[in-house]
Amino acid sequence: MFMIFFVLNDVSKLEEVLEAWNNLGVGGMTIFASTGLGRIKKYSALREDIPLIPSLDDLLSHEEVLNRTVITLVHGEEMVDAIVETTQKITGDLSQPNTGVLAVLPVARLYGV
Numbered sequence: 563m564f565m566i567f568f569v570l571n572d573v574s575k576l577e578e579v580l581e582a583w584n585n586l587g588v589g590g591m592t593i594f595a596s597t598g599l600g601r602i603k604k605y606s607a608l609r610e611d612i613p614l615i616p617s618l619d620d621l622l623s624h625e626e627v628l629n630r631t632v633i634t635l636v637h638g639e640e641m642v643d644a645i646v647e648t649t650q651k652i653t654g655d656l657s658q659p660n661t662g663v664l665a666v667l668p669v670a671r672l673y674g675v
Contacts, residue, residue, distance in 0.1 A: 563635060563669040564635070564637075564641075564666050564667065565635055565666070565668075565669050566632075566633065566635075566664065566665070567633055568632045568649065568664045569596060569630070569631045569662050570631070571629050572629075572653065572660070572661075573628065576630050578652050579652055580593070582651075583649075587641070588641075588645070590635070591632050593632050594631055595628045595629075596630065635672070646666075
């Protein structure tokens with residue numbers, strides 16, 4: 563079993579990514595708004611009205627710095643490969659800037675599912 567973390571830069575592509583993953587058989591996904599310090603610096607220039615460690619309310623009031631993070635669990639490397647391939651058809655090559663970051667971690671133990 564593998565856990566996939568995907569940070570999507572272009573939030574307009576979120577629905578297409580979720581639908582594509584669902585069509586591949588991904589059962590459950592957790593999606594949340596996220597950002598990185600680099601984006602805060604770039605878009606907000608560390609403005610005085612945004613704290614260094616912003617709360618969700620701070621970020622939501624400055625939506626331009628948000629991306630989306632999707633987390634899911636899948637069985638098998640074949641499914642991981644299919645997700646990566648399908649995702650890159652939507653976002654473009656993930657090795658290029660401003661597409662996203664996708665990480666795959668093996669799961670040694672799982673509780674609560």
